[in-house]
Amino acid sequence: MHEVGIIQNTLELAERSARASGATRIHRLRLRVGRMTGVVQEALEFAFEVAREGTMASEAVLEVETVPVSCWCARCGAEFVAEDWVGVCPRCGEVSGELRRGQELELASLEIS
Ligand SMILES: [Zn+2]
Numbered sequence: 001m002h003e004v005g006i007i008q009n010t011l012e013l014a015e016r017s018a019r020a021s022g023a024t025r026i027h028r029l030r031l032r033v034g035r036m037t038g039v040v041q042e043a044l045e046f047a048f049e050v051a052r053e054g055t056m057a058s059e060a061v062l063e064v065e066t067v068p069v070s071c072w073c074a075r076c077g078a079e080f081v082a083e084d085w086v087g088v089c090p091r092c093g094e095v096s097g098e099l100r101r102g103q104e105l106e107l108a109s110l111e112i113s
Contacts, residue, residue, distance in 0.1 A: 003043040007051045010107055015056050023112035026057035030109040034067040036102035041066070056112075069102030 010031060018026050033039050041064050048062045071082045073089035073096045080090050086097045 003039060004047045004051065006039065006105065007044060007047040011051055011055055011057055013107055014110055017110060018056055018112040021112060024056065026055075026060045026110065026112050028061045028063065028109075028111035029057065029107065030063040030065060032065045032067060032104045032106050032108040034102040034104040035069045036099065037105050039105065065108060067101055067104050070100045071096045072098045072100045074098060 010029065014026055014029055018024075031044070033041070033044070044064055045062060052058050052060060068081045069083070069087075070079055071087040071089075072079050073092065073094050075094040075096075076089060076092045078089055078091040079100055080087060082096075086095060088095055
C-alpha cells in the first residue's frame with residue numbers, strides 16, 4: 001500500500017518544517033493529491049491515523065485536496081478536464097495526451113504552534 005509511504009514522507013517533511021519554525025505541535029496538514037496519482041483518499045486517511053501516533057502530529061487533522069486531471073490541447077491551446085489521461089479537446093476535437101494537472105502529490109499547507 002503506497003499510501004503508507006506517502007504519509008510517512010509527509011509526516012517527516014511536516015515535522016522537519018515545524019521544527020525549523022520552532023513549533024512543537026502540528027494541528028493540521030493539507031495534502032494536494034492529483035487524480036492521476038491513483039492515491040485513494042480513504043487509504044491515506046487510514047494510514048495517517050496509524051502513522052501520526054507518537055509524532056508531533058498525533059492530534060492533527062489531515063485534509064486532502066483532490067486535483068482533477070487536466071489536459072492541454074496542442075492544436076488550439078485549450079485546457080480542459082479529462083477523466084482519463086487522454087482527453088478529447090472540447091473545443092476542436094483533437095486528442096490530447098498532454099497533462100497539465102493531476103500528478104500533484106505535495107504538502108500544500110501546515111498549521112503548527
Ligand atoms: Zn483543441
